[in-house]
Amino acid sequence: MKPRLPISLALFMLVLVVIGCSNEGTVDTESTEWKPEKPVEMVAPARAGGGWDTFARVVSNAIMEQGLMDQTIGVVNKPGGTGAVGWAYIQNVNDPHHIFSTSTTMVFSMLAGNSDYNWDDMTPIANLAADYGIIAVRADAPWETLDEFLQDYKENPESITVVGGNTPGGFDHVQFISLAMEAGIPMEEITYVTDQSSGGLPILLNGTVDVLSSKLGSGAVAQHRAGNIKILAVLSEERLDSEQLAGFPTAVEQGYDTVFVNWRGVYGPGDMTEEQVAYYEGVMRDISESEQFAAIRKQFGWDDLFMGSEEYTEFIRQEVETNSAIMEKLGLLAK
Structure with missing residues (x-):
């Protein structure tokens, strides 16, 4: 005759079985969240002191000063080809710990044929500001x-x-x-x-x-x-x-x-996951809504133009369509 389990122990084991069954097929949301596991590199695809560099540095500094990332974030310059050198670097590294500052110039440069990559090869994360021509x-x-x-x-x-x-x-x-x-x-x-x-x-x-x-x-x-x-x-x-x-x-x-x-935003490499995009989009939204960034916009004459990844993606498509027509009219559209 098999020994019987104490009633209290039997009930405990039954509860565990019920809990296990109820959790079967569900997703642990915490395990799906993504955060950088090492320092993040904000690439400015241009020289130090220019628009892409300035934007990358003020955004990175604001992130650090407000403690919005557990990891550090620093700026690396990759000048050349009106952005082409930096975009090639981003795509070759293909690591979500490497993101880059961008603007309307990216679309014009790609339409002109300066790069082997285009706007669809990389991932729109968020737009933060509008910078006017002079x-x-x-x-x-x-x-x-x-x-x-x-x-x-x-x-x-x-x-x-x-x-x-x-x-x-x-x-x-x-x-x-x-x-x-x-x-x-x-x-x-x-x-x-x-x-x-x-x-x-x-x-x-x-x-x-x-x-x-x-x-x-x-x-x-x-x-x-x-x-x-x-x-x-x-x-x-x-x-x-x-x-x-x-x-x-x-x-x-x-x-x-x-x-x-000249809109100013942040992009990442082409193979980013939804979780990685969501993480950076949240950080950029926090930056955009901060008093510190409001003061930065005022300093540089930038307008507030925040767009999350989905809205930014559609906006870029419209920009490509509009600017393609301008470039073709001027005879500057790459064949």
Whole structure:
């Protein structure tokens, strides 16, 4: 005769069986959450001091200062090819611990054929801000307004050289060509040079070129405050409401309808899981909603433009469609 289990022990074992059965087929949500297991690298696919670099550093610093990651996050620069070198690096490493700063320039650069990769090869995580285009000249330049400059340029195009931080077909180039063509200046008469290494400001200041086509967040505001350059126009629909930036006139108010906004966000490699995307999206949302980042937006003249991964993905598709049409019209779309 087999010995009987004590009633209390038998009941205990029955409870365990019931619990085990009730949990069968369920998912432990904590086990599916993803967090970085080592330091995170925020890649700026450009030189130090440019727009991608500045954005990467302010975001990374805010993450560290607010303690939003258990792991550290630091910025690594991978300049070259208007982003192409950095994107190749991200895809070759293919590790969710390597994410990168990006902007509208990415779409223009890929449409121009500068990279072997495109927007569908990598993962949109979140967008945090909108950074408007600018047209600037040295403080001692003879032009005080955008219209004065464009009228002079129309009459003497061979005497004026324009610089931007992107190769032909990039954001800086396309925005200037769009503005010049609106003013009646044929594209073939525009002399545009690229300064990928320093974004154009140094060679504007030393007199090598006459005009800079860039963005507010690329260092131009600081040079304006120092009295070294004049910002003739911001390519926004209306004047920015920041106290520090409200004095900059728009191209629209000067009679030109050219508006160019450079959104700024964060992407990751192509093989990211939903859990990895969700983790970074949450961190970026916390950054975007913080008082610290509100002050940063005000400092650089960026507008608040947060989008999570799903919304950002659809937004990029629309950007590609719109900018493809612009690039084809200008004859800059890669075949």
